[in-house]
Structure formats: structure tokens, C-alpha cells
Amino acid sequence: MIDCSLWVPANPYYSAYPGLLWVGRVKCNPDYFSLGVKNEREELYDREEELSALENSAHPITTLTGIRRLGKSSLLATGLKRRNALVVDFRGTGPNPSPLFLLNRFEEALNSSGLRNLWEHLSKRVSSITLGPLGVSFAKTKPLTVSFATLFDAINEYAERAGTDFVVAFDEAQEARGYKPLIGAIARSYDYNRRIRFVLAGSQTGLLNDFLSIQDPASPLYGRYVYELALKRFSKQDSLEFLRRGFEACGAEPLNIEEAVQRLDGIVGWLVYYGYMCLNEDADLARVVDSAVNLELKELSKLRGKYYRLILKAVTLGANTWSEIYRYVKANTEVLSDASFNEALGRLVKYSVLEKKDEEYMIPDPITNEAARRL
Ligand SMILES: Nc1ncnc2c1ncn2[C@@H]1O[C@H](COP(=O)(O)OP(=O)(O)OP(=O)(O)O)[C@@H](O)[C@H]1O
Ligand SMILES: [Mg+2]
Numbered sequence: 001m002i003d004c005s006l007w008v009p010a011n012p013y014y015s016a017y018p019g020l021l022w023v024g025r026v027k028c029n030p031d032y033f034s035l036g037v038k039n040e041r042e043e044l045y046d047r048e049e050e051l052s053a054l055e056n057s058a059h060p061i062t063t064l065t066g067i068r069r070l071g072k073s074s075l076l077a078t079g080l081k082r083r084n085a086l087v088v089d090f091r092g093t094g095p096n097p098s099p100l101f102l103l104n105r106f107e108e109a110l111n112s113s114g115l116r117n118l119w120e121h122l123s124k125r126v127s128s129i130t131l132g133p134l135g136v137s138f139a140k141t142k143p144l145t146v147s148f149a150t151l152f153d154a155i156n157e158y159a160e161r162a163g164t165d166f167v168v169a170f171d172e173a174q175e176a177r178g179y180k181p182l183i184g185a186i187a188r189s190y191d192y193n194r195r196i197r198f199v200l201a202g203s204q205t206g207l208l209n210d211f212l213s214i215q216d217p218a219s220p221l222y223g224r225y226v227y228e229l230a231l232k233r234f235s236k237q238d239s240l241e242f243l244r245r246g247f248e249a250c251g252a253e254p255l256n257i258e259e260a261v262q263r264l265d266g267i268v269g270w271l272v273y274y275g276y277m278c279l280n281e282d283a284d285l286a287r288v289v290d291s292a293v294n295l296e297l298k299e300l301s302k303l304r305g306k307y308y309r310l311i312l313k314a315v316t317l318g319a320n321t322w323s324e325i326y327r328y329v330k331a332n333t334e335v336l337s338d339a340s341f342n343e344a345l346g347r348l349v350k351y352s353v354l355e356k357k358d359e360e361y362m363i364p365d366p367i368t369n370e371a372a373r374r375l
């Protein structure tokens with residue numbers, strides 16, 4: 001069992017005020033173990049390629065995909081920080097959001113961007129947008145008089161006048177999948193607005209791809225070019241190095257990091273969680289895993305389908321192929337319809353809870369795997 005309480009603080013801050021260790025947060029420089037979305041380059045470990053792609057990309061549409069906790073939001077926040085950009089967070093809006101709900105998120109992003117020149121431009125250009133001291137507000141009339149298409153046109157005009165590109169990023173873009181006109185507006189902008197670049201980030205890759213439907217002739221985005229950035233987990237070596245540097249930056253001895261990486265794999269969000277809890281709560285690995293698993297169980301409980309639980313359970317018990325999983329589910333259900341089973345299995349892949357490779361299914365996140373065991 002890893003015991004973080006064994007670490008010896010090399011930082012005088014701790015030895016001088018040992019009591020403070022548990023009152024305030026342990027101070028680290030750089031703070032690799034901060035829990036929120038990061039937006040400082042020096043606090044982000046590695047990810048050079050992805051950052052450079054976001055910082056310099058001139059592609060009309062980029063997708064940024066990866067399972068939960070891999071650092072997508074941090075990459076958006078850091079990589080787009082120095083560009084003319086808006087990051088609109090769609091988390092929690094789906095699956096069938098009203099346009100008003102989505103536009104509210106857009107309005108929030110505009111106002112927190114602090115881009116006053118853009119506020120002014122929008123309020124002059126779109127009659128139903130008014131300018132106030134803290135930003136813009138969209139008229140919430142029925143029917144709505146502000147649309148994504150109008151916003152993209154106005155932003156393009158602003159960018160053209162400023163002589164720069166403008167990036168509109170949607171985090172957890174797949175959440176808007178029930179609102180197809182957004183895809184229409186992006187396609188239209190792709191065709192006519194030379195200065196707008198879109199970045200669409202999502203942790204549920206299958207749903208995001210369905211939403212864009214680049215391969216579907218009926219989709220407005222059919223045949224459009226999309227630059228794909230698929231975020232990978234850290235290698236074992238990078239995970240170890242990340243933990244080592246993270247502890248050292250807090251003046252702490254990196255203890256038993258091998259075991260931590262074995263349990264948490266290269267998923268940076270869990271590694272950060274481990275480092276944070278070790279340093280601030282004196283937690284051991286078992287407690288960190290338990291706490292992370294409880295978080296994940298809450299996420300899994302949001303899956304409402306009939307066979308999800310059994311399918312995941314089957315995979316944790318070693319069933320990997322379609323027929324092995326099917327057999328387990330059939331043995332544990334009264335009536336099993338093949339169509340609903342296939343639908344449930346396919347959905348879990350689209351949600352990225354399961355991964356399918358060479359006809360075999362696996363749970364890509366070790367914490368989700370542990371949580372599924374406890375279902
Ligand atoms: N390269 C990195 N170096 C250090 N910490 C990182 C890095 N990438 C992400 N983190 C940290 O990992 C955690 C998860 O990051 P983030 O929220 O950006 O991931 P995400 O992929 O958007 O997760 P989710 O899918 O749950 O939204 C945060 O604590 C963040 O600070
Ligand atoms: Mg995120």
C-alpha cells in the first residue's frame with residue numbers, strides 16, 4: 001500500500017509550518033497537480049504536438065477527441081489562450097438541448113472572454129444583441145432572433161476587419177447533437193467564412209462523429225475536411241516522469257509511483273487526482289482509487305439502458321468478444337432481444353465507455369473498469 005504520509009518535505013514552507021500542510025493547499029511550482037482545467041503552459045506536462053496544433057492550426061475544422069480525464073479542456077484553454085478564440089462549454093446541455101440553452105452558453109463564453117471589441121462589433125452588427133458594461137446579451141424572444149449562423153457571420157466579419165483568424169471551440173460538442181442546425185451553421189461557415197476556424201472537442205468520440213456525419217451524404221458537413229487530433233494517454237514512462245516531477249515540484253519525495261501508474265495507467269486526470277490527494281489528504285493509493293471509483297460510479301449510474309450494467313460486468317469478468325458478452329448477458333436476463341443488445345453494446349462504444357479493437361471489447365479506463373466491477 002502506498003503511504004504518502006511517508007514523504008519528506010524538502011520545502012521549508014512545510015517544515016516551518018507543518019500544521020499548515022493540512023489547512024491550506026500544498027504549494028507546488030509548477031502546479032502539475034492542480035485539479036481544475038489548466039490554462040498555464042508551464043503546468044501542462046508534455047502535449048507539445050497537440051498544443052502546437054491548436055496554437056497554429058489554420059484548418060477550418062479540427063476535432064479533439066479522447067476518453068474522459070485526458071486533458072482535452074486543458075488543451076483547449078491553454079492552446080487557444082493566445083489566439084482570438086472563444087471556448088464554449090456544452091457540457092451538461094445534451095442530448096436534446098434547446099437553441100436557447102446553447103446560445104446561453106455561447107453568450108457566457110463571449111462575456112467571459114473579455115473581448116470588448118468583439119462585443120461592440122456584435123452589438124452593432126446584430127440588432128438583437130445589446131451591449132452592457134459586463135458584456136453582451138442576446139434577446140431571448142420567441143422565436144429566437146439570434147442564430148449560430150448569424151453569430152458566425154458576424155464573428156467572421158470582425159476577424160476579417162482585424163486581419164486575423166478567429167477560433168470558435170465547442171467543448172463536449174457532442175452534447176449538442178440533438179440540435180442539427182448547429183451543424184448546418186458550421187457547414188455554411190466552412191463554405192463562406194474564411195476567417196473562422198472550428199475546434200470540436202468531445203469525450204464521446206462515437207457520438208461526436210455521428211453528429212458531424214462527415215461520411216453521410218445527407219449531412220451538411222458531408223465531404224468537408226476535418227483535421228483530427230486524437231488525444232492519447234501518457235506512456236508508462238511519461239506517467240512516471242509526470243508523477244516524479246509533480247511531487248518534486250511540491251517539494252515532496254515521489255513514493256511508490258510505479259504502483260500508482262500500474263493502477264491508474266496514463267490517464268493524466270487520475271494521476272493528478274492521486275498526486276493531489278497524496279499531498280493534501282495524506283491518502284494512500286487504495287483510498288485514492290476508491291474515491292475515484294466512487295466518482296465514476298456516479299457517472300455510470302447516469303447510463304439508463306437495460307443491458308449496460310450486464311455488458312460492463314461481463315467485460316470486467318473477462319468476456320471480450322461479441323459472443324462471450326452476449327452469452328453472459330443472456331444467462332443473466334430473462335428475455336434478451338438481439339437488437340436491444342446490439343444497440344446497448346454499440347452505444348457503450350459511442351459513449352467511449354467501451355473500446356472495440358479487432359473485434360474485442362475492453363474498458364479503456366482502469367477506474368471505470370474497477371467501477372464496473374462493483375456495479
Ligand atoms: N498535460 C497535463 N499536465 C498536467 N495536468 C493535466 C494535463 N492535462 C490535464 N491535466 C489535469 O488533468 C485533469 C483533467 O483535465 P481536463 O479537465 O482538461 O480533461 P478532460 O479531458 O477535459 O476531462 P473530461 O473528459 O472529464 O472533461 C485536470 O486536473 C487537469 O488539470
Ligand atoms: Mg473536459
